[in-house]
Amino acid sequence: MNKIRDYYSTVVNNTLIDNNIYLLEMFLPGFNGMAEPGQFVMIKVNETYDPFLRRPYSILECSKEKMKFLIKIVGKGSKMIAHKKMNDKFNILGPLGVGFRVNSNRYPVLVAGGMGIAPLWFLAKRLNSQKKKFSIIYGERSASPLGDKIKKTFKKKVLLVTDDGSRGLKSTATGALSAFLDNITYKKIVLFSCGPPGMLKEITNFGIKRKIPVSISLEERMGCGIGVCLGCSVKRKNTDGFLTVCKDGPVFRAEEVSI
Ligand SMILES: Cc1cc2nc3c(=O)[nH]c(=O)nc-3n(C[C@H](O)[C@H](O)[C@H](O)COP(=O)(O)OP(=O)(O)OC[C@H]3O[C@@H](n4cnc5c(N)ncnc54)[C@H](O)[C@@H]3O)c2cc1C
Numbered sequence: 309m310n311k312i313r314d315y316y317s318t319v320v321n322n323t324l325i326d327n328n329i330y331l332l333e334m335f336l337p338g339f340n341g342m343a344e345p346g347q348f349v350m351i352k353v354n355e356t357y358d359p360f361l362r363r364p365y366s367i368l369e370c371s372k373e374k375m376k377f378l379i380k381i382v383g384k385g386s387k388m389i390a391h392k393k394m395n396d397k398f399n400i401l402g403p404l405g406v407g408f409r410v411n412s413n414r415y416p417v418l419v420a421g422g423m424g425i426a427p428l429w430f431l432a433k434r435l436n437s438q439k440k441k442f443s444i445i446y447g448e449r450s451a452s453p454l455g456d457k458i459k460k461t462f463k464k465k466v467l468l469v470t471d472d473g474s475r476g477l478k479s480t481a482t483g484a485l486s487a488f489l490d491n492i493t494y495k496k497i498v499l500f501s502c503g504p505p506g507m508l509k510e511i512t513n514f515g516i517k518r519k520i521p522v523s524i525s526l527e528e529r530m531g532c533g534i535g536v537c538l539g540c541s542v543k544r545k546n547t548d549g550f551l552t553v554c555k556d557g558p559v560f561r562a563e564e565v566s567i
């Protein structure tokens with residue numbers, strides 16, 4: 309069972325892997341190693357409550373008493389987390405939320421844009437460990453060490469595309485998807501996606517048009533991370549009411565939410 313706990317955790321490794329992006333490895337005493345791809349944690353930035361709110365991060369990889377995260381510096385909280393040193397300690401609440409549900413009859417195509425790779429990396433690792441076949445389309449603005457790391461890790465399963473053509477095809481991830489699907493033999497596909505809102509919208513519309521099921525992982529600003537403050541609410545699709553990204557998601561079937 310995935311047990312939600314607040315783990316007093318220790319940094320065991322922190323490496324700069326790209327401009328402003330760190331690979332942070334944490335030791336979580338008592339963590340049983342169980343989490344689903346797409347789940348996330350709330351990281352308490354420091355003990356002084358400045359910044360006050362915890363910050364949400366996707367689980368990149370996990371094992372017994374270990375978790376890894378990709379941390380991109382975008383503001384005060386992420387900068388403080390990214391600059392943690394070996395043996396620094398802070399609290400990690402998790403694993404939280406609903407992750408990806410994999411339909412084993414269909415061929416999974418994982419479509420990621422930029423930092424949207426984090427939850428899909430975990431999904432790809434899980435599919436690899438289950439010896440399942442899948443593909444990743446990874447789109448970024450231009451060639452980057454992160455793109456190289458994804459290619460090195462998942463090898464031929466990855467199609468790299470860049471907006472400026474500096475690595476792989478010159479295309480957006482969504483642009484590459486259509487041609488990619490036309491050239492594979494699998495007829496039953498399922499799409500899993502995470503990335504900028506514009507990209508998720510395009511993937512959703514693509515899935516509707518082609519009658520392909522799509523699951524998307526959403527990123528919203530979060531307060532509590534456990535469904536209490538309603539700060540991360542998103543509108544339901546085709547019906548009244550809201551869903552919370554932290555408790556009902558962050559992964560949703562595309563037909564569930566209005567984006
Ligand atoms: C479920 C989930 C999983 C996430 N996984 C990762 C991950 O694996 N790696 C990673 O680097 N980031 C991830 N994020 C985004 C990360 O939580 C934010 O970058 C972080 O909270 C920013 O904190 P800050 O104090 O540095 O930025 P702030 O100073 O609070 O804001 C700086 C800028 O970042 C934007 N921002 C802040 N929070 C978010 C957010 N939640 N989503 C989108 N934009 C935001 C603000 O609008 C602002 O423009 C995830 C977010 C969610 C909701």
Ligand code: FES
Pocket residue numbers: 529530531532533534535536537538539540541552553554555
């Ligand atoms: S962050 Fe509080 S309800 Fe989602």
